[in-house]
Amino acid sequence: MFSIIKRILAQIINDKRSLAILFVAPILIFTLLYFILGDSGYVPKITVYNVSDTVLTGLEKSADVEVTDSMPELKAFLELQGQDAIIWANQEGLHLYMLDKSAKTSKVLKAVQDINASNIHINYEYETNSENQLDSLSFVFLGVISFFFVFILSGMSFVRERTNQTLERMLMAPIRRSTVIGGYTLGYGILSAIQSVVIFLFSVYVLKLHVEGSYILCTLIMIILSFAAVSVGALMSIFANNELQLVQFIPIVLIPQIFFSGLIPLDTIPYGLGNLCYLAPIYYGCAALQKVVIFGDGIDVIYPWILGLLGMIVVLFVLNTFLLKKYRRL
Known part of the structure; x- marks a missing residue:
């Protein structure tokens, strides 16, 4: 028993990511909570x-x-x-x-x-069912839940492709890195798009979620957000050597984004931390969903957030293509 304990402790001590997830990540999250959820001093x-x-x-x-x-x-x-x-x-x-x-x-x-x-x-003006907390925060849950599971699926799949050396063998062939990233993104993106449709239809027709605006527009936003989740998962998988290390990125990559999903008004966050939302794909998706689900707005109002989300996907695609260079063996 003591030899097992010694081996496990030695493995964790030698794994910088595990140490960071145990000690650094909780401190960072609670510090962020302090700044965001503490008394912002906002004057109505x-x-x-x-x-x-x-x-x-x-x-x-x-x-x-x-x-x-x-x-x-x-x-x-x-x-x-x-x-x-x-x-x-x-x-x-x-x-x-x-x-x-x-x-x-x-x-x-x-x-x-x-x-x-x-x-x-x-x-x-925009009254929701006071007995149903889901209605008032539905745009947050639709965006965050969909993003979370797609991130996990795509990230672990990318890591598995690498550990099985499938990706390395593919890169030894005369194929462009952008083609590889594009293929993976579209492949997993199609699956995640289907997932988005299923989640939305289940929420509306089974859970009776109230949607003020267009169902088609909501579905479109969730599909675009799912493609962003695939790209983020691919990016994080490049820095993970196994599936466990990918999971360790969740507190660093996903939890901070939730604070920018609409749970808290951005201009009430002190020290200008609300401006960090522009680096979070979930912000663009949830902001657009809020406009449609709660306010009933159309494409003429939400297009800036959709363009921002598409821009994030392009940036992540370019970054993934560049970072994939380290796995090429020619």
């Missing part, structure tokens, strides 16, 4: 109309308040002006209007609670 932006001086003074203590002289068009005003909420008063009492439920609107509700207002009517 609230526009008020026809409210009393008492309400106005109370809101100004914990919010950035803007007073308007005329009642704006609610939805368009919030989307164009970047405000988090609109509060107005009439004979029925105070009214609070917000686009959807998020960390930002939670700050708004906290500011409203501080003024001890009674008889306040709260409305959301």
Whole structure:
């Protein structure tokens, strides 16, 4: 028994990746959680109309308040002006209007609670079933779950191709590296595209997930995101010598991306860490899914995120082709 214990400890101590996953990765993840989920100091932006001086003074203590002289068009005003909420008063009492439920609107509700207002009517433009948590975060789960399993499948398959020397024998033939990467990407991409369709159809027709916009557009976004997952899996497999080492990349590659999937508003993340989202394929996919699933937007609104996701795939393809050079034996 002691010889087994000694051998296992020696293997782990000599494996820098295992040591990093045991000690470095948890510290990095908790540090990231501290910066992202800690008190961001975000000050909600609230526009008020026809409210009393008492309400106005109370809101100004914990919010950035803007007073308007005329009642704006609610939805368009919030989307164009970047405000988090609109509060107005009439004979029925105070009214609070917000686009959807998020960390930002939670700050708004906290500011409203501080003024001890009674008889306040709260409305959301994009209301989801309050008894079903899946509806409000469906765009996150659709993107993250699909990306995760495709990353694992493609990455392990690439590693297996290498350890079986299939890839090395292929590269000894007069074949371009870009052709090899393209073939693998399309092959696994087709399988992952089918998976995306199955996941979406199951979510909608079996789990009764509410989708405000186009089903076809949602499926298209998930398919493009799955191709990005294949490319990320191929990239990580180049740095892994076996399947276990590939799994060890999950805390470093996948978990940080989840924080940029829409769980947390990016502009509430302190120290400018929200800008790291542009390096995460999951950000582009989940942002586009949110626009379609929650807001019901069309291709004319989401095309920047789709182009960003396609751009990530191209960059990863070029990078994979370049790094594959180290396995060529001529």
